[in-house]
Amino acid sequence: MLARSRRRATALLVSAAMVGSAFLLTAAAQPSDGNGWQVGQPRLTTPWTDQVSPSNALPEYPRPQLARARWQNLNGVWQFAGASAGEAPPVGEDLAESILVPYPIESALSGIERHEDHMWYRRTFEVPASWQVGDGQRLRLHFGAVDHAATVWVNGAEVAEHSGGYTAFSVDVTDALAPSGPQEIVVGVEDRTDATWQPVGKQRNVPDRGIFYTGSSGIWQTVWMEPVPDRAYVADLDTATDVDTDTLALTVDSGGNASGLTVQAVVMDGDVQVATAEGAPGRPLDVQVPDAHLWSPDDPFLYGLEVTLRDGDQEVDRVGSYVGMREIGTVRGADGRLRITLNHEVLFLMSTLDQGFWPDGIYTAPTDEALRFDVAAAKRLGFNAIRKHIKVEPARWYHHADTLGMLVWQDMPSMRTGGIPPPDAQAEFERQLHEVVDQHDSWTSVIGWIPFNEGWGEWSREATGRIADSVAVQDPTRLVNAHSGVNCCASHGDSGRGDVIDWHAYTGPADPTPDDHRVAVDGEHGGFGLEVPGHMWFEDGHGYQMAQDGDELTRLYVENQRELIPIAQQRGISGAVYTQITDIEHEVNGFLTYDRRVEKMHVDQVRAVNDAVVRNANRPAVAPTTTDPGTTVPAGVHASGEGHDQAR
Incomplete structure (x- = not known):
């Protein structure tokens, strides 16, 4: 078993208002603040x-x-x-x-x-x-x-x-x-x-x-x-949760001169203090959390964490944080194949692709309520996971995932497609990848890292394997998916490293199989499209297969998702990623239009089939087939060409 429950955190539980379910269709306001700013068009x-x-x-x-x-x-x-x-x-x-x-x-x-x-x-x-x-x-x-x-x-x-x-x-x-x-x-x-x-x-x-x-x-x-404080302050919190022993290991990193100071940590369940510990800055503290309440998508419980630096009885600095007690790992199922576990229980990760673009703010959601909306929408559609695709979000997005209960596959933003990056660009990519991991290895919701997608910016199979190993060393608490869509496009092939074999297929689903040390997932599939006039970035749009109306779009989705059940049972995949949560510019294959005003499918049917996949994916089936995962490109996979999309 690969148990991954250690996590790094610097955190305070901050509540957010629930997103309303209905919105009025309004035009953009055109205010001026007197300093010359005016919203664009x-x-x-x-x-x-x-x-x-x-x-x-x-x-x-x-x-x-x-x-x-x-x-x-x-x-x-x-x-x-x-x-x-x-x-x-x-x-x-x-x-x-x-x-x-x-x-x-x-x-x-x-x-x-x-x-x-x-x-x-x-x-x-x-x-x-x-x-x-x-x-x-x-x-x-x-x-x-x-x-x-x-x-x-x-x-x-x-x-x-x-x-x-x-x-x-x-x-x-x-x-x-x-x-x-x-x-x-x-x-x-x-x-x-x-x-x-x-x-x-x-x-x-x-x-x-x-x-x-x-x-x-x-x-x-x-x-x-x-x-x-001028003397010393809390700079970072490093936590590790062991769900088997109900232990929180905490290291408080400090700035300034913390010599002679003491750290005090208090774990809270609401207003109730459940555990305390004291020690020195920069050294691990073991905090016993009796009968720990575990975090999961169905029960996203978070403990409050209060940390102070003290000089005797005098408080020097105080910060608020939180911690979610959870494990992510792998285990061999009854069929002998590796499958993903959450808190030591096999769980099929039913994900949607989330790219985080907005028609008014592009990379930046217009409001925090909007930022939360996409995560909540995925939850309402019956997903228990999100693949955050080739973008890293503001801290509050991950906080919303923590509090709402969504598992997150985190991509590294790729370099441009086409050609081999020069050595200095390769080194800079690796530096930034490790900085992303360092800054995001505290979130309870994040359960896996994806350094490469479909070969974009990849320069060699050997380097991909080495990078996957380096991420695993940096963060041994999560899964590493070395290369999402390793079967596809500009891929240099399977390095054999990491914890995951990941195929893409459109409309799919993809059907890789686990090997002796890696689980298998469908990293992208689906992408059924529907144009909704008045709610599109361009005058037209595309998907991997187009529907004529919402009824047909829903039917295509439900039929496609149902195929995951025999694939999971017979081939042993541990998760799947459907493309995608919203339309983006010319892509009209979202559950929602790009402006987030129209739900394009029947939500009750989407949620029902997603629930059925999660519930039935890991049930016993016929004896497994023995197809080699390989790295060849099956029909219908995602195209790699810059400037166009050749998907069917």
Whole structure:
């Protein structure tokens, strides 16, 4: 058995409002805030488009896994200008345009609605006097994500550089602050998208009316700041849950000088304290959680976790967090084949593909309610898992998955397709992959990593195997799917590494079989399409097989999903991924239209067949066949060609 229950966390349980089930069809508002910003003209609006304003640009606390009481959101209207390579930062200079942060510049919500390879952002802020920065406190500036390479200046002093459009970064800016009054931030960004080998996922400078979409450049996640104690502060929490012994292993990493300080950890069930432990910063603490309540999609229970740094009886720093007690692993079933387990019980992972694009915000959901909506929609449709496809989301998306109870396969955003990346791009891809894993290995919902998809950006079979091994070493608590769609497209073939054999087939489903050390999954299938006039990005759209109306679309889906049951029983697959949760640009194969206003299938029938698959997939069947998984491309698999989609 492969038991994977160790997890890393820095967390606070933050409740979110439930998403309403009905929305009024409204046109996008056209407000101006007096600072020059005005929303653009999206081709489609969502039910949340007109809720966005300079005073309401993603105001929620952005880091729900390590929360402090004092913080300030820096989203809102910033100054903006396009730039050229090599320009000096515009310190102290007004910029000509206004942008609403954190929406990418190509989006209507940003107010810019165009791409720039190079760009400047500028704003001023004031540090609350009550924070006492410079008098026992220091100021940290945080960026959720900036695509792709960012340099930050505060009051003309360069304070940070970061490369990678999918990971967060922060910096102590205390020494750059003026004694009082307005403080200036300037951010320079370079994002050439698919003109380089940087990881881009599905972004393209020129969308192709196929499977590649509009790019998202610049600041696209929340910018914020917080004070931390000058002496020492909680920087990170590393937790490991053992569901067999009801043990939480916790290591508190600190910033500053924590010498002589003590860590106190308290595990909470609501308002009830269930366990405590004390120890030293940087050293493991074992916390016994009696009769641990396990997390699962059916029961997504999360323990609260309060962590303090103390100097004797004096509190130095306090953060709130949470932890979900769960295991992910594999076990041999009655037929001798490896299958995926959750909390030591075999569970078929019924997933939908979720690419996280929005017609008004592109990479950035218009509101937190909208961000939660897609996860809740997948849950309502009867899925217990999501494949987060070639994109990494803001922290709050994973928090919603944790609280709603959705398992998550996490892709690494790929480099562009076509050709072999040069050695420096290969090294940078690996660096960013490991940074993504490091920053997302705390989420209870995330149960597996997918470094490569269909050979996009892959340079050799041997490298793929080595990278899968390195991810497994970095995070031994989750499954590693070395190569989703290894049978397909630009794949260099099966490295034999990782924990998963993954095939794609459209319309499928795919039917790989486990080997002696890897489970098998259908990594993509389905993709039935339906055009819904008035709710499409273009005047027309495509799917892998088109339907004439919602009744036919539902019938095609139900028949296709039913095929998973004998495949699971006879071939031994442990999960499947249906494409996809929403339409995106020219792709009209979603359960929902791109604007999230129309449900295209009959939800009750979708949920019923999904429930039937999960319930029956692991029941005994006829003796297994002995087909070699191989790496050949069966008919109907996903096409790899840049600029078009050759799927049937």
